[in-house]
Amino acid sequence: MNKQSRQAWTIFGLTAPAYFWLTITVLLPLTAMLYFSFLTATPIGGKEASFTLKHYIGFFEKHIYRYNAWRSIQLGLFVTSICLMLAYPAALGLAKVIKGRWREAIFLLIILPFWSNALVRTFSWTMVLREPFDILYTYPAIVIGLVHAYLPYAILTIYVSLQSIDDSLIEASRSLGATRWQAFYRIMLPLSMPGVLAGIFLIFVPVIGSFMEPRILGGKQAIMLGPIIESQFTALNNWPLGAALSFIMLAIVLIILGISTPLIKPYLEKSS
Amino acid sequence: MSRFVLTRRSTLAAMGSAAALGLMGRQSRAAGEIKVLNWQGYGTDEKWALEMFEKQTGIKVVHDYFNSEQEMLTKLRTSPGAYDVVLINNIYVMDAANEGLIQPIDTAKVANFADLAPSMRDSDRFVKEGKHYAVAWVWGLTSFAYNTEKVSERPDSMMALWDSKFAGKVGMRDDALEAIQIAALATGQDMNNPADMGKVKEALLALKPQIATFWSSEDEWNKHIAAGDYDIAVYWSGSAARSKKAMNLPVEFVVPKEGAIGWFDGLTVAAGAPNPDGALAFINFMVDPTFYVPWDTNVGAPASANGKANAALPEDAMNRTVLGDPEVVKRVQWMAPLSDEQKQANQELWDEVKTSFVQ
Numbered sequence: 027m028n029k030q031s032r033q034a035w036t037i038f039g040l041t042a043p044a045y046f047w048l049t050i051t052v053l054l055p056l057t058a059m060l061y062f063s064f065l066t067a068t069p070i071g072g073k074e075a076s077f078t079l080k081h082y083i084g085f086f087e088k089h090i091y092r093y094n095a096w097r098s099i100q101l102g103l104f105v106t107s108i109c110l111m112l113a114y115p116a117a118l119g120l121a122k123v124i125k126g127r128w129r130e131a132i133f134l135l136i137i138l139p140f141w142s143n144a145l146v147r148t149f150s151w152t153m154v155l156r157e158p159f160d161i162l163y164t165y166p167a168i169v170i171g172l173v174h175a176y177l178p179y180a181i182l183t184i185y186v187s188l189q190s191i192d193d194s195l196i197e198a199s200r201s202l203g204a205t206r207w208q209a210f211y212r213i214m215l216p217l218s219m220p221g222v223l224a225g226i227f228l229i230f231v232p233v234i235g236s237f238m239e240p241r242i243l244g245g246k247q248a249i250m251l252g253p254i255i256e257s258q259f260t261a262l263n264n265w266p267l268g269a270a271l272s273f274i275m276l277a278i279v280l281i282i283l284g285i286s287t288p289l290i291k292p293y294l295e296k297s298s
Numbered sequence: 299m300s301r302f303v304l305t306r307r308s309t310l311a312a313m314g315s316a317a318a319l320g321l322m323g324r325q326s327r328a329a330g331e332i333k334v335l336n337w338q339g340y341g342t343d344e345k346w347a348l349e350m351f352e353k354q355t356g357i358k359v360v361h362d363y364f365n366s367e368q369e370m371l372t373k374l375r376t377s378p379g380a381y382d383v384v385l386i387n388n389i390y391v392m393d394a395a396n397e398g399l400i401q402p403i404d405t406a407k408v409a410n411f412a413d414l415a416p417s418m419r420d421s422d423r424f425v426k427e428g429k430h431y432a433v434a435w436v437w438g439l440t441s442f443a444y445n446t447e448k449v450s451e452r453p454d455s456m457m458a459l460w461d462s463k464f465a466g467k468v469g470m471r472d473d474a475l476e477a478i479q480i481a482a483l484a485t486g487q488d489m490n491n492p493a494d495m496g497k498v499k500e501a502l503l504a505l506k507p508q509i510a511t512f513w514s515s516e517d518e519w520n521k522h523i524a525a526g527d528y529d530i531a532v533y534w535s536g537s538a539a540r541s542k543k544a545m546n547l548p549v550e551f552v553v554p555k556e557g558a559i560g561w562f563d564g565l566t567v568a569a570g571a572p573n574p575d576g577a578l579a580f581i582n583f584m585v586d587p588t589f590y591v592p593w594d595t596n597v598g599a600p601a602s603a604n605g606k607a608n609a610a611l612p613e614d615a616m617n618r619t620v621l622g623d624p625e626v627v628k629r630v631q632w633m634a635p636l637s638d639e640q641k642q643a644n645q646e647l648w649d650e651v652k653t654s655f656v657q
Contacts, residue, residue, distance in 0.1 A: 067638070088646070089650075089653075090646065090649050090650050090653050093653055093657075094649075094653060097656070156525070163510075163511040241514075245511030245512055246509060246511055246512065246652070246655050246656065247656055248472075248512075249649065249652040249653055249655070249656055254649060257645065258645075260366055260368060260369075261366065261368070261473075261474075261645070262368075262638075262641055262642060262645055263368045263638075264638070264642060267642075
């Protein structure tokens, strides 16, 4: 065995378990769901099911699904932007200003919420939002709950990309006459773009499919695509429609990402 | 799992030999353990009751819970032989029986069977080809309750939910069927088959300024009343009794003149139940006054299907005064099973209504 093929085997050996795991846990269930989305009925409990496109057509024919898909996307944009606005300064401070032990301590504080159950955290928000703020069961309540849940993702991804920026680049730009603002805007921001984008993808996608936070915090405002999909699965046993709506959502996300890629690309290339 | 099977098998073997030796009485033949599948906090898991039952029969009761009818059916489908007693709402019993998830009941082994109200006991929701597949357990109504501290005059019409003096103070459950049936009753229609769905939708859309927020559990309902979010809210009779008694909330349940939504639940024996005799002993205990009277008096419960159990309640008990009134029972419309298509249409209508609430 030559060196090259040994290396190939090593890579295979190291990555195969992960890919095997992903195939079984992600790809198989998703494929089953894709199959269900073309059926007339949920094929469990001895029900007859045949091929149909009606669930996909229904999305375009019925106002409620289109309107609520838009509500979900709107929520995704809202939550993602607020997360980025809060996370960037926090990550910047953490990566460039705070040093040593303090950094570890603050890092721990950011990760800490992950150690408790998401449902428990959401329910604990119901108390806070009711008592001093009196905004429980409103749209802002949903946004607050979701920002709280996803903010750490943005901080962590942005922090990682900011930390990898060599400080001497900033010093060089300053010594060449750039103002602080110029150094940030021309050097730091473009170089941290990969982290920002990773944060966007990590937040936007789960938020538009979220159903727990709207259900618990949103009251009358909870209606959007996530909760509609959830009720198809849990209340109606209509897996096909639930699956079809999920895949339409996935398609919308892919289209949004597809459109935004050309806009983002220059940033990614600059940083590499 | 295999460990459980082994213990169960060895227990059975031990029981068999003991019985052969004539050492065990008739009562302990059903001894051992039974597993009950029910909503959490719905009677069968009252700790004092299980202690009482274990003392009487030597049977230990363990529980598993579901959060929706669908989840219950899924559990029965995916784990055959795991459960003995399963609580099933009347409209799902025939589905479960036709799918072979539950078994016919040997009614001779349920001593209290003769005392159950025939309208529920022998309903065609429970009986197939002359065989009973469920034992009628409890029944109740869905209409509304009001906060007696906020509302001085007792509303007697379902239209109170639409009354502008309660604008922004009405509670409702986020449930398509319940909302549609309430609106059908309010518009004077057959709630199981409303002739004019347009009227139902119009009525629901008109609730937009009325509704404070939706509730999704008894606990949430209680919190909304306590916090003053609701003056009047759609609710369940058994839960209203609990809110009043156990939570000391100032609420009163109303059966309006237009009628109310009636439901009844049955206790069934799962197909392949490991301990069918134990299951029947437990079901008999559940409809017995010795369990029902303390359950309703100390905790708060729906009305019992056993007339003798209801009659044994204290005189001021809601299940005796309100639900025990034959005039009230006449106004009740009993919930009928729905086809998947109807359920889907209901859900879509309700989603449309909810969407209009946020537009």
